[in-house]
Amino acid sequence: MISVRMRSVAVLLTAVTVLLPGAAAHAAPAARVRCSKQAGPYQRQVERWLKLKADGKQSAADCRAVRAFQRKEKIKPATGFAGPVTWARMMLKSARKNPNAAKKCPVRTYRVACVDLSRQLTWVQRGEKVVFGPVPMRSGRAGYRTRTGWHTIYWRHKNHWSTIYHTSMPYAQFFSGGQAFHAVPDSIYTTVGSWGCVNLRPADARKLWGVLKKNDHVYVWGRRPGT
DSSP states (O other), X not given: OHHHHHHHHHHHHXXXXXXXXXXXXXXXXXXXXXXXXXXXXXXXXXXXXXXXXOSSOOOHHHHHHHHHHHHHTTOXXXXXXXXXXXXXXXXXXXXXXXXXXXXXXXXXXXXXXXXETTTTEEEEEETTEEEEEEEEOBOBOTTSOOOOEEXXXXXXXXXXXXXXXXXXXXXXXXXXXXXXXXXXXXOSOOSSOBSSSEEEOHHHHHHHHHHOOTTOEEEEESOOTTO
């Protein structure tokens, strides 16, 4: 009888040991994420930014360099794939100190919302002082490009609902026909663009709402990659 009880206690102790936190340390290590052999949609741009041979082809060296950048920036999964998230982060890092270093957005004494389609960035400046951004954005896709040139914020609707696309457009600030700055709930980091609007992350759209006013000026230039 005592022998049976001792065996029962041993079984219970074994079960408890398995459940203890320290036991996780003995678990098999997680499988490593493999380095991507596939060229990404922003392969040339990413290679150029990393000062690699910009041939648009993925190599083992390319993957290692891209993956190192992704790990440093905490982009997951860090597979070395040259996708929209990685490229967008590179554009933002390059522009943070002075987004208008190339002087492509006209400097005026009044507020100007600058929309750089080529880098998919937007910011607001007054004179040479940046008062908002730069922040990443998503502009119009092929066939629905965001219109370039000078525009004016002519209507603002905080809780707008699109009767054309049947979707919400929070913090909408219209500047050219049906094209507006507004928030989107999904990711802006896609290879396919918007239907013409300047899509922003919710926090950025909310902040921009507090910066721009009706009749403020908007200047759009460049061309979204892939359009």
